[in-house]
Amino acid sequence: MDQQILLEKIAFNVMQGRLEAEDEGFDEGLEGKPAVTELVKEAIRDGVDPKSIVLEALTGSMEVVGEKFESGEYLIPDMLASAECVGVAMDLLSPYLLKAGVETKGKFIISTVKGDLHDIGKNIVSIMLKGAGYEVIDLGADVPTDRIVGAVKEHQAPYLGLSALLTTTMRVMGDVIEKLKEEGVRESVKVLIGGAPTSKEFADQIGADAHCKDAFEATNILKTMAH
Amino acid sequence: MIIIGEKINATLTGIKSIVQKQDGAGLLELAKTQAAAGAGFIDVNVGTGVGSREDEIVSMQWAVKTIQEEIETPLCIDSADPGVLEAGLRMRNGRPSLINSTKAEEKNLAQVMPLADQYQTPIVGLAMDETGIPKTVEDRLRACENIASACDKYRVPIENVYFDPLVLPVSTDVNQGLVTLYTIVEIRKRFSAARIVMGLSNVSYGLPGRPGLNAAFLHMAVYAGLDAAIMDPLNQTLMNAVKAAEVLVGKDRHCRRYTRAFRGS
Numbered sequence: 349m350d351q352q353i354l355l356e357k358i359a360f361n362v363m364q365g366r367l368e369a370e371d372e373g374f375d376e377g378l379e380g381k382p383a384v385t386e387l388v389k390e391a392i393r394d395g396v397d398p399k400s401i402v403l404e405a406l407t408g409s410m411e412v413v414g415e416k417f418e419s420g421e422y423l424i425p426d427m428l429a430s431a432e433c434v435g436v437a438m439d440l441l442s443p444y445l446l447k448a449g450v451e452t453k454g455k456f457i458i459s460t461v462k463g464d465l466h467d468i469g470k471n472i473v474s475i476m477l478k479g480a481g482y483e484v485i486d487l488g489a490d491v492p493t494d495r496i497v498g499a500v501k502e503h504q505a506p507y508l509g510l511s512a513l514l515t516t517t518m519r520v521m522g523d524v525i526e527k528l529k530e531e532g533v534r535e536s537v538k539v540l541i542g543g544a545p546t547s548k549e550f551a552d553q554i555g556a557d558a559h560c561k562d563a564f565e566a567t568n569i570l571k572t573m574a575h
Numbered sequence: 576m577i578i579i580g581e582k583i584n585a586t587l588t589g590i591k592s593i594v595q596k597q598d599g600a601g602l603l604e605l606a607k608t609q610a611a612a613g614a615g616f617i618d619v620n621v622g623t624g625v626g627s628r629e630d631e632i633v634s635m636q637w638a639v640k641t642i643q644e645e646i647e648t649p650l651c652i653d654s655a656d657p658g659v660l661e662a663g664l665r666m667r668n669g670r671p672s673l674i675n676s677t678k679a680e681e682k683n684l685a686q687v688m689p690l691a692d693q694y695q696t697p698i699v700g701l702a703m704d705e706t707g708i709p710k711t712v713e714d715r716l717r718a719c720e721n722i723a724s725a726c727d728k729y730r731v732p733i734e735n736v737y738f739d740p741l742v743l744p745v746s747t748d749v750n751q752g753l754v755t756l757y758t759i760v761e762i763r764k765r766f767s768a769a770r771i772v773m774g775l776s777n778v779s780y781g782l783p784g785r786p787g788l789n790a791a792f793l794h795m796a797v798y799a800g801l802d803a804a805i806m807d808p809l810n811q812t813l814m815n816a817v818k819a820a821e822v823l824v825g826k827d828r829h830c831r832r833y834t835r836a837f838r839g840s
Binding site: 423424425428465467468471472489490514515516545 | 782
């Protein structure tokens, strides 16, 4: 198959959220046609540049998924289906990317703060950022402040994402930022916060670098931070 | 089926201001309409998320006092803070109540289970521990086993436990409906004297047509062995689902409750 057509097919199937040939897509009648797994394997076999698969077939299509979610056309399961495709494609591609010396967009540490067990939103952000090419280190939920700050130092991560879903635990995000200052690493890491009760005003109040209302805003904000 | 009316919850917009302003008329309206619609318990959660623990204790005392002066429906005292639970129970002064809730976590159990003993009150036990809501049936059952062990330790009869199998949205993991249903089946088997309670609406988070999905899930959960539901008793779709499910599993003798709902209509 022509390389360009192959890349377009991968992108189309990411948007359809079809992992394997038997899968249903967002639209009807696609069952049985090759999906992301089969097409990515074919592309690797054909010697398509792994970097162009990521840039032309995965990243862009995930952005379209983000827009469709924003507009309400896509629902949470539609978005997760697409993100799952990107995740599997990245797993298939990672040995080749490594060989080609392609670097990730940087380490992103993500965590729900101490006292808060909610992890659904945090997990969605985690999946989306992996899809967008970041090396995501997910610390989980209810993570003590010291462990979060320790991970930032250990990995020398340029980005930290904090999540809280409770009005009682959102304040802990401020504690994390204070601790980063104490440990002298506040300047080396950008702190992004999110979660239902948080806001732009709250982010300013605790001295975070950005507030993200969802996973897509997070990817957009990260793009502007990189420049 | 025991219906626990969920509407008095200060994390909901509208209710928060009722609690903050101590709007007694507004609070009573919520309590009375739910009781009239068939709630067996009225849940009282006054945690607004702002203010101190002392504020929540004062709010709980006010809310319980205000409601019990007017209606006799049992109250479900709902807080994550054992001190707030105790304040509510003390104000109840022996009137029928339900404690909502404890997790299967040592510290939490040690603070809340003695209240169930001291006030001789049934208690909701969540099938989760300090690590969050388990994703598998086995781990949720392990949490229930821990709660059952704590019952022995704190002299709480297992008949006084309402296990909550918990439910996660199917929109983020399509297997979670079944995880909850299988957990209900297993709790029923292992702790036949205990009761099973659940909040329904979380299952449909992120999806369209939520009332229909919630009703379908309720049907399945009743078949699996659900005894009580934390829900909006003013929601006719759900209330009809309760009646339909109970008549179909033989829990409505001579179809009385089911047919009564159609009488005169």
